[in-house]
Amino acid sequence: MSANAATLTETMAAHLVRTVDPASQQRARLHLLDWLACVGAARQSPIARKLAGERPIERAAWLGNVLEMDDVHRGAILHPGPVVWPTALMDATTDMATVLSAAVRGYEAVIAIGATFDARHYGFYHNSATAGGFGAAATAASLAGADAEAYVAALGLAGSVAGGLWQMRREPNDAKQWHIAHVVDTGRRAARLAVQGVTGPRAMLDGPLGLHAATCETPRPLVLGEGWRIGEVSFKPWGACRHAHPAIDAALELKRQGHLHGAIEIATYADAITFCDRPAPASVIEAKFSLQHAVAIVAERGMPELADFEPDSVASLAAARARISVREDGEFTARYPAHFGATVRSASGEVTLIDTLGDPERPMDRAAIIAKAHALLAWGGVSEPGIDAALAASLDSDSSQAARDWIEVWA
Structure with missing residues (x-):
């Protein structure tokens, strides 16, 4: 970096002060609904009970990631969502357009900065935490x-205290949820301090003692386009x-073809193996991080439901998991992380997918996102009026107070 060149955070800052377009604001409403639904679905989880003494909005900051949805x-x-939305709703601003624009900027910062981290960084650090502070700071700013x-x-x-180890x-x-709550705070x-005139390091990412030097072998370029990167986010x-x-x-898809039976092999990229090669999960969270359990659900039951990751299901699917093997496929690893892919193979057929449902290449439409939210909120015991209120607060209201009021009641 030359003496006169802008640092990465200076470049990021100049990018963030642009006006947010109405289409991106409308996209943000769907992400707000998705986050509220994740919070509502987790409201009766063990971690929610541990946080009974916290303010509802602070408790919500812990709950958005609990169910891995x-x-x-x-x-x-x-x-991005679990970091950005509690930040956007924590303070008293009520104009929804202002809140949506802040959220779009938060998504931009956490995504653009997180995408500069390399494989070494991700090998040790939880990117939602290390990049999350940047996203929360941009939202609040x-x-x-x-x-x-x-x-x-x-x-x-925010970047000067980035952390979050795997x-x-x-x-x-409960540290994964603590990471999110911590970066929001x-x-x-x-x-708040920055707008009061407190200064921070200008080269926190690319300086000789900055985050890239400390945690990456080959950091990736900071990529900023004309639009806003919230459109790249998957549901x-x-x-x-x-x-x-x-x-x-x-x-x-292989089950729809009638070929998902007998011994099954999953071929996928290296990080999927690192994080999710778990043939004998012993808890709900381990089941959610098990390739074998996920495919066993499909083989035995069809479309996965949240109940399929609960203890009774984990126990009952042991035999199905035992006939599933996993291996790395270098072609998928080479496409990653731009594309997540896998092949599932049985004796009578195989299916390969490069992008999965919910990705921009294979998007869930508005109706599907609303249906997902409805199912999540019902799982969390939210009443039909409460579900209707979540939809209205996210998709129709001109005031963010409606979302905060919903959290007060249901989080």
């Missing part, structure tokens, strides 16, 4: 009416780790 960006390998200088400061302050995957604990505070139709979704999708 939250939105995801493939290239950045992270979940937008709500505060920040100029480019304040954005630089907010991003620098060790939490190796033990039963950190990003909000960074933005998740099934309650498992996204790394398992290509195998689920391929298995569903």
Whole structure:
């Protein structure tokens, strides 16, 4: 980086001060609904009971990722919604257009910065946490009416304490949700201080002692386009780790063809194996991170439901999992993370999918996203009037207070 060149956070800040177009705001409404539905579905989860003393909006910041149904960006390998939406709704701004624009900017920052992290970074760090602080800071800075200088400061302050190690995957604990709640708090505070004039490092990403130098071998370029990257975000139709979704999708097609029986092989990319090669899951969360369990559900029952990842189902599908093997396919690894793919093969047939349901190449339409939200909220015990209120608060209201009121009642 030359002495006169803009740093990556300076470049990001100049990009964020642009006007957000109405189409991107409307897209953001669907993501708000998706997040509210994830929160409502998790309202009776064990972690929700542990947080009974927290304010509802703070509890919601923990719940959006619990059931593994939250939105995801493939290239950045992270979940933007659980970081952005509690940040956007935490403060008292009520104008929905202002909140939606702030959310679009938050999605932009967390995705664009997260996509610069390389395989070494993802090998140790939870990208939703390390990039999440940038996304929360951008969201909160937008709500505060920040100029480019304040954005630089907010991003620098948040990035200076970035963290979130994957060790939490190796033990039963609640740290994954803590990561999200932590970056929401950190990003909000960074933005608040920045608009008051507190400064942060200007080269927090690309400086010699910055985040890239500390955590990456070969950081990727910062890619900023004319539009907003919220349109690249995938919706998740099934309650498992996204790394398992290509195998689920391929298995569903093979089942439709009548060939998903006997011994089954899953071939997929390396990270899917790293995160989800789990032939004997011992808990709900392990089942959600098990390729074998996900495909066993399809083989024995069809379309995965949230109940299929509960303890009784985990136990009952042991024999089905035992006939499923997994292996890496280098062709899928080469396409990753831009595309998540898998082949599912049996003795009588095979199906290969490069992109999975919910990705921009194979999108869920508005009706499907609404149907998903309805099913999630019903799973969480939300009444029909409560479901209608969530839909109205997300899709129709001109005030963000309706979403906050919904959280007060249902989170």
